[in-house]
Amino acid sequence: MGQIELQHVTKRFENGHEAVADVSTSFAEGSMTFLTGRSGAGKSTFLKLLIRAQQPTRGKIFVNNINIAGMPERRLPRYRQHIGVVFQDHHLLSTRTVFDNVATPLRVAGLSEKDVARRVRPALTTVELDGKEGLYPKHLSTGEQQRVGIARAVVIRPKILLADEPTGNLDPALSRHIMELFARFNQVGTTVIVASHDVSLIETMGARILNLENGRIVSDRVTEVPSGLENSSGEMS
Amino acid sequence: MVWFVVGIALALPAGLWLVQVNMEEMTVEWQGRPGLSVYFELDASPERIYAVKRFLVQTPSVKTVKVTSAADALAEFKNYSGLGDALELLNENPLPASLQAQFADGITGAVVDALTERLGQQVGVGEVVVEKTWLERLNDISSVVSRLSVVLAILFGMGAVLVTASSVRLAIEARLDELRVLKLVGATAGQIRRPFLYFGVIYGFGGGVIASMLIAITVLVIEPPLQSLLGSYDQALNMVGFDPIFLVVLLAVGGSLGVLGALIAVRQRLAALEIF
Ligand SMILES: Nc1ncnc2c1ncn2[C@@H]1O[C@H](COP(=O)(O)OP(=O)(O)OP(=O)(O)O)[C@@H](O)[C@H]1O
Ligand SMILES: [Mg+2]
Numbered sequence: 365m366g367q368i369e370l371q372h373v374t375k376r377f378e379n380g381h382e383a384v385a386d387v388s389t390s391f392a393e394g395s396m397t398f399l400t401g402r403s404g405a406g407k408s409t410f411l412k413l414l415i416r417a418q419q420p421t422r423g424k425i426f427v428n429n430i431n432i433a434g435m436p437e438r439r440l441p442r443y444r445q446h447i448g449v450v451f452q453d454h455h456l457l458s459t460r461t462v463f464d465n466v467a468t469p470l471r472v473a474g475l476s477e478k479d480v481a482r483r484v485r486p487a488l489t490t491v492e493l494d495g496k497e498g499l500y501p502k503h504l505s506t507g508e509q510q511r512v513g514i515a516r517a518v519v520i521r522p523k524i525l526l527a528d529e530p531t532g533n534l535d536p537a538l539s540r541h542i543m544e545l546f547a548r549f550n551q552v553g554t555t556v557i558v559a560s561h562d563v564s565l566i567e568t569m570g571a572r573i574l575n576l577e578n579g580r581i582v583s584d585r586v587t588e589v590p591s592g593l594e595n596s597s598g599e600m601s
Numbered sequence: 602m603v604w605f606v607v608g609i610a611l612a613l614p615a616g617l618w619l620v621q622v623n624m625e626e627m628t629v630e631w632q633g634r635p636g637l638s639v640y641f642e643l644d645a646s647p648e649r650i651y652a653v654k655r656f657l658v659q660t661p662s663v664k665t666v667k668v669t670s671a672a673d674a675l676a677e678f679k680n681y682s683g684l685g686d687a688l689e690l691l692n693e694n695p696l697p698a699s700l701q702a703q704f705a706d707g708i709t710g711a712v713v714d715a716l717t718e719r720l721g722q723q724v725g726v727g728e729v730v731v732e733k734t735w736l737e738r739l740n741d742i743s744s745v746v747s748r749l750s751v752v753l754a755i756l757f758g759m760g761a762v763l764v765t766a767s768s769v770r771l772a773i774e775a776r777l778d779e780l781r782v783l784k785l786v787g788a789t790a791g792q793i794r795r796p797f798l799y800f801g802v803i804y805g806f807g808g809g810v811i812a813s814m815l816i817a818i819t820v821l822v823i824e825p826p827l828q829s830l831l832g833s834y835d836q837a838l839n840m841v842g843f844d845p846i847f848l849v850v851l852l853a854v855g856g857s858l859g860v861l862g863a864l865i866a867v868r869q870r871l872a873a874l875e876i877f
Contacts, residue, residue, distance in 0.1 A: 415785070417876045445787030451877060457779050469786035520786075528877070
């Protein structure tokens, strides 16, 4: 069984729309996966199910052999403390410094201020934001803001890192830089799932690509480790 | 601002409760000795006054009779009103002589009515005031006040809860982004709720402080005139109820209403908080 295992998972909204329809798949520990598909295909919903921001209508979702679909509300905080999440619009708090933004998950988990500082600084180093900890998000470039969001997601050293359109409004060079950052976290053993419709970029990343359409998996393949920057533009329908 | 609204919402019922408690205290004291007062006309001669007094003394249902001459009344009035100097300017004493009678125990309303009527017919008598009716009125007022304070306490209590709830809701609204992030990174419901419950306590507590200040000011303002009013009825003003226990209860009630408001707001707003 993979670290994350979905069995016949369906998410149907009140209006009857099925954003995820009878999906069964699994993600091995330490794997890297891109979730792709058109707008409305169900990528965000898929990720929301994994962090139980939404409850599946049917099916089971095992994470480390625990069915999170049936997890009681009071145990969710603990579960979420072990998963890193990155968004397109990075969800930074404008009234907090970079340091405080990144420190939030550690403080929620109840770490002492000493341990908080001990963990925030290396996290900022990994995303190349040394020396920026005292600044406010509005003083940073978009790419830097996105990296603060990533630092906040990885500062807890999650076993699983989820990202929803993390390169949504970045230029191609920055996008690649961010994706390579995810690849680096993956190389140290983190299971990474990134939702993105930036096909030309993810085709070159040498990872598994899950293609969703109307909530169903229509293709599941692994691209070759890139040998240069050429674009294999075959598959996407 | 919220403190003031909550404060006023708490002060009104609490103040009325005080009024009612004090009224009950007074009626208890007064009930023991109901009687009547006869106010004579200004030109009533001492003989007339004496005749009325003798009539009352001979009436079996009257226990004691006391005469206050016009001069006594003036002296007393000067004493209580502090207007002594101004009164010196008057050539004539504007106050009438009067007579206070106390009823024997167990007197019936019919006897009192008959007596009042006969006294009113006496020459030289201006007005007959039966304390009994005053008393009944006071009793009526006191039960009205008591009901009113219950109704107001409920209404204003609800008001205080709603005011804190909407203030806390605003505070939540203002921090919604932060709360989403907190929930996403695994903050417990308690962690997310706690600061807003503190808000509620502070609003409610502050309201309690404002309310006790408002009541204290009101007591200060009305005490001297009330004292002289009661003095003229031979009553010492003896405020009851406005004590440390009352203040503690007021603060505690304020705090609890605040928490209740905060809980309502939190329940409405945070339960359905989408984390992304
Ligand atoms: N709360 C909801 N109620 C009803 N329908 C919803 C709800 N949330 C999402 N949907 C629908 O579910 C489908 C999948 O939405 P989702 O956000 O997962 O798509 P996506 O693949 O992330 O799209 P995008 O690339 O635009 O972000 C869409 O058709 C969307 O309208
Ligand atoms: Mg999406």
